[in-house]
Amino acid sequence: MSLIVHKYGGTSMGSVERIQNVAKRVAKWMRAGHQVVVVPSAMSGETNRLLGLAKELSANPNPRELDQIASTGEQVSSGLLAIALQDQGVDAVSYTGWQVTVHTDSAFTKARIMGIDDAKIMKDLNAGRAVVITGFQGVDPEGNITTLGRGGSDTSAVAVAAALKADECLIYTDVDGVYTTDPRVCEDARRLEKITFEEMLELASLGSKVLQIRSVEFAGKYKVKTRVLSSLTDPLIPLEQEMKSGTLITFEEDSTMEAAVISGIAFARDEAKITVIDAYQILGPIADANIDVDMIIQNQSVDAKTDFTFTVPRAEYQKALDLLKKSVQSHIGAKDILGDAKVSKVSVVGVGMRSHVGVASKMFRTLSEEGINILMISTSEIKISVVIDEKYMELAVRALHKAFELDQK
Numbered sequence: 303m304s305l306i307v308h309k310y311g312g313t314s315m316g317s318v319e320r321i322q323n324v325a326k327r328v329a330k331w332m333r334a335g336h337q338v339v340v341v342p343s344a345m346s347g348e349t350n351r352l353l354g355l356a357k358e359l360s361a362n363p364n365p366r367e368l369d370q371i372a373s374t375g376e377q378v379s380s381g382l383l384a385i386a387l388q389d390q391g392v393d394a395v396s397y398t399g400w401q402v403t404v405h406t407d408s409a410f411t412k413a414r415i416m417g418i419d420d421a422k423i424m425k426d427l428n429a430g431r432a433v434v435i436t437g438f439q440g441v442d443p444e445g446n447i448t449t450l451g452r453g454g455s456d457t458s459a460v461a462v463a464a465a466l467k468a469d470e471c472l473i474y475t476d477v478d479g480v481y482t483t484d485p486r487v488c489e490d491a492r493r494l495e496k497i498t499f500e501e502m503l504e505l506a507s508l509g510s511k512v513l514q515i516r517s518v519e520f521a522g523k524y525k526v527k528t529r530v531l532s533s534l535t536d537p538l539i540p541l542e543q544e545m546k547s548g549t550l551i552t553f554e555e556d557s558t559m560e561a562a563v564i565s566g567i568a569f570a571r572d573e574a575k576i577t578v579i580d581a582y583q584i585l586g587p588i589a590d591a592n593i594d595v596d597m598i599i600q601n602q603s604v605d606a607k608t609d610f611t612f613t614v615p616r617a618e619y620q621k622a623l624d625l626l627k628k629s630v631q632s633h634i635g636a637k638d639i640l641g642d643a644k645v646s647k648v649s650v651v652g653v654g655m656r657s658h659v660g661v662a663s664k665m666f667r668t669l670s671e672e673g674i675n676i677l678m679i680s681t682s683e684i685k686i687s688v689v690i691d692e693k694y695m696e697l698a699v700r701a702l703h704k705a706f707e708l709d710q711k
């Protein structure tokens with residue numbers, strides 16, 4: 303008998319039929335003698351719908367109230383799943399984050415999990431119940447409901463698995479694993495049997511939304527065995543087959559790993575770039591406003607003044623620009639501020655880069671051959687990112703995918 307955590311995303315929970323299929327799959331695992339905790343997301347589109355209602359009422363809605371609203375999507379899907387499980391003859395109970403309790407800090411809309419009480423869950427599991435726990439939410443020390451950031455149900459599931467010392471965390475989604483790049487952008491993308499934790503962390507942080515980055519961090523910190531697999535297969539396929547499907551995140555490179563230099567390509571479509579010409583210091587006011595600054599380049603000129611260029615998520619572009627313009631008038635004294643809200647970031651990721659040279663030159667040559675101008679570059683030990691004009695993003699992903707032969711095993 304193993305203790306397994308299942309996570310089902312929005313598409314996987316997207317209709318009554320899909321919820322019935324989830325219940326059938328969970329019932330199959332229970333019949334095989336396993337203890338199962340299920341963490342569902344809201345039905346697809348529901349979180350956007352709820353947040354959209356708030357946006358209709360206010361251009362700047364209060365984050366506490368946003369969490370109060372957004373968390374309800376998962377409450378509904380959890381209750382529905384418990385009913386579907388009971389209808390399959392499985393004894394099941396659903397809990398919200400505050401009933402479990404999932405403790406978080408008070409950073410509304412992007413809270414961090416601080417701890418999860420396991421007593422109630424273990425009691426139910428030991429009584430033979432399937433336990434359904436809402437994804438995406440928790441409760442802060444003052445008793446306020448919080449949410450974990452978009453895509454946060456992945457993190458709920460891995461954190462629950464860590465707290466329960468589960469044998470495995472299975473992330474069921476609408477693709478059958480982690481691919482060399484988003485299969486919706488590149489039709490030659492190929493599923494990886496395994497991916498190292500480090501590479502998954504980079505891919506997630508550079509824009510691949512198949513897993514929320516914090517879920518990968520949790521998996522690494524607590525060594526949670528995590529697998530990404532499809533929820534859209536026949537729910538009654540043999541367990542042995544299902545257990546080997548999808549993509550396993552591994553903590554060590556082993557001989558069965560593909561010996562590729564590059565394992566995957568990630569992209570972040572909605573970026574923006576700001577350049578401040580001839581200034582002393584600029585990032586203070588941006589940091590104070592809690593805006594995520596990503597890539598930064600700074601060039602020093604002869605008179606000891608500096609040009610800064612940095613990127614921010616496009617959603618924060620206007621706010622960042624307004625703030626800078628305000629502080630320029632007061633104390634920075636920059637000559638000019640230039641902005642470009644239509645850029646994207648494309649990154650190649652692979653632990654093989656450590657032992658291979660020439661990855662950067664191949665990347666730059668490939669983009670140049672496609673006539674794509676590189677606006678910014680940033681590198682780390684296992685990744686190279688470039689900022690380019692948004693209109694070339696998909697072309698860049700496909701060209702790099704081919705150049706690094708990711709379509710071939």
Ligand code: ADP
Nearest residue numbers: 311312313475476480481483484486510511512
């Ligand atoms: P869920 O609702 O199950 O959480 P998401 O939409 O959050 O699902 O994540 C799954 C999606 O991630 C896929 O449908 C796919 O378009 C996208 N994706 C991006 N990069 C990758 C990748 N490298 N491999 C697989 N899927 C990816």
Ligand code: ASP
Nearest residue numbers: 343349438452453454455
């Ligand atoms: N329902 C939440 C969202 O749409 C959490 C999740 O799906 O993981 O972001």
Ligand code: MG
Nearest residue numbers: 311453511512
């Ligand atoms: Mg997701």
